[in-house]
Structure formats: structure tokens, C-alpha cells
Amino acid sequence: MKKQRSHTPRIRSRTSRQAPPSPPVLRVSGLTFAYPGRSVLRGISLEAREGEAVAILGPNGSGKSTLLKIIATLALPADGSVFLDRWDVAQHPGEARAHLGVVFQSPALDDKLTVLENLHFHGLLYGLAQPLLGDRIKESLEVFRLWDRRHERVEKLSGGLQRRVELAKGILHKPRLLLLDEPSTGLDPAARLEFWYFLRRILRSAPMCAILTTHLTDEADRCDRVLIMDRGEALAMGSPGELKGKLGGDIVVLQSSDLQKLRRKVHRHFRLDGTLSNTELHLRVPGGAEVLPRLVRSFPELIESATLRKPSLEDVFLQRTGHRLHHESAEATRGDS
Amino acid sequence: MTAIRVLFQRELLRFVRQRSRMIAVIVSPMLFWIVIGSGLNRSFHYPGSSGAMTYLEYFYPGTLVLVVLFASIFSSISIIEDRRDGFLQSVLVAPISRAGIVLGKVAGITVLAALQGAVFLAAAPAVIDSTTAGSMVLTFVLLLVVAFGLSSLGFLIAWSMDSTQGFHAVMNLLLVPMWLLSGALFPVSGSSPWVAEVMRWNPLTYGVAATRRALYGLAPGAGADLPGFGTSFLVLSLFTIIVLTVAIRRVHKRTPSAPMQNEP
Numbered sequence: 319m320k321k322q323r324s325h326t327p328r329i330r331s332r333t334s335r336q337a338p339p340s341p342p343v344l345r346v347s348g349l350t351f352a353y354p355g356r357s358v359l360r361g362i363s364l365e366a367r368e369g370e371a372v373a374i375l376g377p378n379g380s381g382k383s384t385l386l387k388i389i390a391t392l393a394l395p396a397d398g399s400v401f402l403d404r405w406d407v408a409q410h411p412g413e414a415r416a417h418l419g420v421v422f423q424s425p426a427l428d429d430k431l432t433v434l435e436n437l438h439f440h441g442l443l444y445g446l447a448q449p450l451l452g453d454r455i456k457e458s459l460e461v462f463r464l465w466d467r468r469h470e471r472v473e474k475l476s477g478g479l480q481r482r483v484e485l486a487k488g489i490l491h492k493p494r495l496l497l498l499d500e501p502s503t504g505l506d507p508a509a510r511l512e513f514w515y516f517l518r519r520i521l522r523s524a525p526m527c528a529i530l531t532t533h534l535t536d537e538a539d540r541c542d543r544v545l546i547m548d549r550g551e552a553l554a555m556g557s558p559g560e561l562k563g564k565l566g567g568d569i570v571v572l573q574s575s576d577l578q579k580l581r582r583k584v585h586r587h588f589r590l591d592g593t594l595s596n597t598e599l600h601l602r603v604p605g606g607a608e609v610l611p612r613l614v615r616s617f618p619e620l621i622e623s624a625t626l627r628k629p630s631l632e633d634v635f636l637q638r639t640g641h642r643l644h645h646e647s648a649e650a651t652r653g654d655s
Numbered sequence: 656m657t658a659i660r661v662l663f664q665r666e667l668l669r670f671v672r673q674r675s676r677m678i679a680v681i682v683s684p685m686l687f688w689i690v691i692g693s694g695l696n697r698s699f700h701y702p703g704s705s706g707a708m709t710y711l712e713y714f715y716p717g718t719l720v721l722v723v724l725f726a727s728i729f730s731s732i733s734i735i736e737d738r739r740d741g742f743l744q745s746v747l748v749a750p751i752s753r754a755g756i757v758l759g760k761v762a763g764i765t766v767l768a769a770l771q772g773a774v775f776l777a778a779a780p781a782v783i784d785s786t787t788a789g790s791m792v793l794t795f796v797l798l799l800v801v802a803f804g805l806s807s808l809g810f811l812i813a814w815s816m817d818s819t820q821g822f823h824a825v826m827n828l829l830l831v832p833m834w835l836l837s838g839a840l841f842p843v844s845g846s847s848p849w850v851a852e853v854m855r856w857n858p859l860t861y862g863v864a865a866t867r868r869a870l871y872g873l874a875p876g877a878g879a880d881l882p883g884f885g886t887s888f889l890v891l892s893l894f895t896i897i898v899l900t901v902a903i904r905r906v907h908k909r910t911p912s913a914p915m916q917n918e919p
Contacts, residue, residue: 353913393911396912396915415748420744424739424740426742426743428665443658443751445750471672
């Protein structure tokens with residue numbers, strides 16, 4: 319049973335003001351949560367619609383794992399609500415669970431069991447019975463090209479294959495929402511590409527959406543929409559194109575042995591405010607191709623290297639927070655897993 | 656019900672595929688029994704028993720309970736990691752009753768622990784002269800009950816732990832002393848008064864006493880100072896129900912938020 323639907327969610331999300339959008343599968347509003355002595359979520363809101371992959375982008379300790387835990391019915395917020403279709407996750411965890419698929423960061427497969435046994439047990443837990451269960455398992459394993467490996471024990475599979483089994487398991491019960499916690503952790507580039515191929519495929523073929531957490535901008539770039547989080551706050555939400563477009567202009571990255579001096583001089587002579595990161599000065603300028611040669615000519619003794627590029631999600635993050643995505647302080651990582 | 660079945664089956668399948676686990680659980684108590692039992696064999700006098708009971712014979716029921724204790728505990732330890740980085744993660748987000756999760760896991764551990772006890776139970780005819788088929792069956796049933804209680808306790812402790820190190824600490828500070836003061840090693844009569852008092856409050860004392868009585872087919876030869884079979888069974892059951900209820904409540908609870916901080 320395949321419904322006819324748009325295969326280009328990226329475009330649809332941009333035109334959502336004209337066309338009446340389908341009701342969201344997931345509605346998170348005003349979520350707050352704290353661990354003793356530390357707030358980890360401060361009013362997070364989020365929506366996801368059918369066919370969409372939404373990324374929650376943030377460094378370790380930004381609260382994204384906690385957000386996922388609350389959506390996955392494992393934690394209760396201090397305030398705010400989570401609705402999965404019409405089910406309030408706090409009030410009706412049982413119903414919500416039936417429509418949720420979760421792929422955890424660490425493997426949630428039993429490595430002593432075979433691929434088939436893992437899926438069989440999983441299906442039983444979701445109330446699937448034979449012969450439907452057998453059909454679903456076959457269908458799911460064929461989508462992920464695992465049918466031939468079904469009698470192998472999970473411990474004998476490569477990391478990439480195990481991730482595929484996790485995905486096959488996650489969608490076995492045809493959930494409305496698939497939650498993925500740092501899904502490409504530990505995958506090599508080839509396995510990562512493969513993972514995205516399969517994720518897109520299932521999003522196209524079933525009436526569901528996916529939410530994934532990541533600290534990698536290239537992963538967020540592949541999603542339809544991105545929520546940028548830092549220290550428990552939602553800083554920006556939009557498609558990767560929108561977020562980068564809002565930033566505008568080009569990014570000039572300068573390296574120098576004396577970044578402070580360079581920054582002052584650039585400010586004085588070019589009226590440009592730069593953002594300092596560990597070893598670089600980032601300048602956001604309209605018409606970077608014009609500005610770059612002038613900069614290099616003006617401070618030949620200070621500039622060691624100069625790069626020109628279009629804004630990335632990393633730049634969006636830097637502009638919103640004033641620090642880089644992978645700048646992790648000990649305090650920020652505490653208490654989050 | 657499905658949850659119980661799935662988790663139970665999974666436990667058995669896992670065990671069949673890692674049989675080496677069994678060796679540690681059975682061999683070390685057996686060594687205990689042979690070494691300590693033989694060492695103290697002649698110097699032992701059990702005032703409660705009829706006739707001359709050797710220490711090897713006295714120590715046998717306690718060792719049986721130790722096998723079950725080790726088996727339950729070692730299986731429970733796996734819950735800590737399984738819940739953080741394993742299969743149990745996905746069980747917790749599945750639409751199944753929380754009681755089913757606890758009961759399925761505990762039932763699996765219980766049956767495996769009792770079966771491992773049964774391997775050691777096979778030596779009973781060589782140790783206790785009055786052993787009959789009936790007394791062995793009764794003892795096996797009792798091992799199931801003891802294993803159920805200990806597995807529930809193991810589950811509850813494991814669920815409250817962040818790390819396996821924490822579990823080892825509890826094992827050394829609580830579970831091993833529980834066994835030492837259960838009448839497994841020495842009888843209540845003849846111990847100093849405070850030790851005897853502790854033993855009377857120790858639920859495992861009743862587990863060992865019931866096992867001891869079952870091994871003698873409920874005949875008086877087991878020892879006059881022991882609590883009766885009925886009493887022991889009742890205490891064991893009560894203990895198990897309480898621990899199980901607490902465990903189910905724990906699993907039912909979702910991580911709550913602490914009060915929000917008022918920050919600038």
C-alpha cells in the first residue's frame with residue numbers, strides 16, 4: 319500500500335506557506351528539563367511532518383540527547399509537551415511507543431542472536447504475529463539488503479551492517495516517527511553514505527518522518543530541516559539552505575600567528591567585524607572575491623593563509639553562538655550522554 | 656505476556672550460546688565446598704542434628720544455594736550494560752508492560768540459576784544417605800523459589816546502578832555477607848547472640864533452611880534448630896513479592912526532571 323506523495327520534501331517545506339501542510343507527526347512545544355543543578359532544555363519547540371528528516375544539530379552537552387529521551391518516552395519534562403500524532407507522550411506512553419521507532423547511539427541488538435532472531439523478538443514486542451511478522455521481516459531485510467545475512471549472528475557483522483540491522487529493526491513495526499541518536503557514529507564514509515541512501519528510501523516509501531541528533535554539520539546538511547541547539551536552547555530552525563542563505567555573503571577565513579592584531583587591523587581598515595575561533599579569524603563579507611585579495615595585500619606580514627567559501631552550517635552555528643560547534647568545554651559535556 | 660516470553664526466550668538462547676558462563680558459576684562453589692568442607696570435616700559438631708553429621712554434609716545445602724546465588728547475580732550484572740548499551744534499550748521503548756519486562760528477565764535468570772543448581776544437586780545421593788527421588792524434586796522446586804527471590808533482588812540492585820563496579824561493591828557488602836550469615840556455613844545455634852539475631856532477620860536464612868529440609872525430604876534429620884519448612888517458604892515468598900514490586904515500580908518510572916534553575 320503506497321500512497322502518492324511528494325518526493326521532494328525540501329521544496330515542499332519551502333512552499334509550505336502556500337500549500338496547506340499535512341498535520342505534523344511530531345509536535346514538541348516549550349520543553350524544559352533539568353538535571354540537579356543544571357538546566358539542560360530551556361523551552362525547545364519542534365515539529366516534523368511526513369517525509370521529513372529533521373536534524374537536531376548541537377555539540378555534546380547541548381541537550382539533544384535529553385530531548386530525544388523525552389520524545390522516546392524515557393524521561394519526563396518539567397514543562398512543555400510532546401505530541402506524536404494525537405498521543406500526548408507524557409500521558410499515553412504506551413500508545414506513543416507503538417508508533418515510535420528508535421535507533422540508539424549504541425547498538426541495541428543482541429549480539430549473540432542472529433539477525434533474524436533479533437527482528438523476530440522485536441516484532442513480537444510490538445505485537446506482530448505470524449504470518450504478518452514473517453512478511454514484515456522479509457520485507458524489511460530485503461529493503462536493507464540483509465536477507466542473505468539473516469542467519470548470521472550480529473556479533474559477526476561489520477559496524478555498517480549492524481547499523482543496517484538497527485534500521486531494519488527500527489522500521490519493522492512501521493512507526494510514524496523514527497528517532498535516530500547520532501546514527502552515523504562509528505561508521506566509515508562509505509557506510510555513512512549507504513545509511514543515508516537507506517534512510518531516504520524508507521522516508522519516501524512509508525508515511526513517516528525521522529528526527530536525528532548529530533554534532534556533524536555535513537550530516538545536518540542532508541536533512542530537510544535543522545534545529546540548531548546550544549546549551550539547551552534552540553537557536554535557529556530552518557532548511558539548511560534557508561539557514562545559510564540568511565547568513566548571506568561569503569566567508570573569508572584567515573589564519574595568522576597574531577589573530578588579535580589581525581582582527582583589530584581588519585576592523586580599523588575594512589570596518590569588518592570578525593569572529594575568532596581557536597586558530598582562525600572568520601569574516602562574513604558580501605563579495606568575498608573582491609575583498610580577499612585586498613585583505614591579503616594589506617596585511618601580507620600577518621596573514622598566513624586565506625580561504626574563501628560559501629557559508630556552511632558551521633558558520634551559522636558560529637554566528638549564533640559565538641563559538642564553534644566542536645568547542646567542547648568540560649562543563650558543557652557534563653551530565654549528558 | 657509477550658514481553659515475558661520474549662525476554663525469557665532471549666535469556667535462554669543467550670545462555671546456550673555462551674555455555675562457558677556456567678563453569679564459573681558451578682565450579683567455584685564446588686571448590687569451596689570440597690576445600691572448606693574437607694578442611695573442617697572432623698572438627699565440626701552440629702548440635703541440632705540427629706546422629707553425626709559431617710561438615711561436608713552440613714555445608715552441602717548452603718553450597719547449593721551459593722550456586723544459585725552466583726548464577727542469579729552474574730546474570731543480573733549484565734542488565735546494567737544491556738540497559739545502557741544494548742538490547743534492553745529497545746525493550747524499554749517498546750509498547751509492553753513494565754511488569755512484563757521485569758518478570759521476563761527475572762524468569763529467565765531464575766530458570767537458568769535453578770538449572771545450574773540442579774547440576775550440583777546431582778551429587779546429593781552421594782552426600783546425604785536418605786536422598787530419594789522425591790526429595791530431589793522437592794529441592795529443585797525450592798531452588799526455583801530461592802532463585803526467583805535472588806534474581807528479583809539482583810534485578811532491583813542492577814537497575815539502580817550506573818556501573819558494574821557499583822554492583823560488585825553491593826555484592827561484596829550485601830550479597831556475600833547475606834550468604835555467610837544464612838546458616839550455610841554454620842548453624843544459628845552455637846553462634847554468638849548478635850550473629851544469631853542477624854541470621855534470624857536474614858531472608859536467605861529461610862532459603863537455606865527450606866533447602867536443607869527439602870533435601871532430607873522434610874524429615875527431622877536436617878536439624879532441630881532450623882525454622883520450619885512452612886515458615887521458611889512463607890518468608891521467602893514475602894521477600895520475593897516485596898522485592899519484585901519495588902523492582903517493577905522502579906522500571907515503571909521515567910527519568911523525571913529536577914526543578915528548573917533560575918539562571919540569568
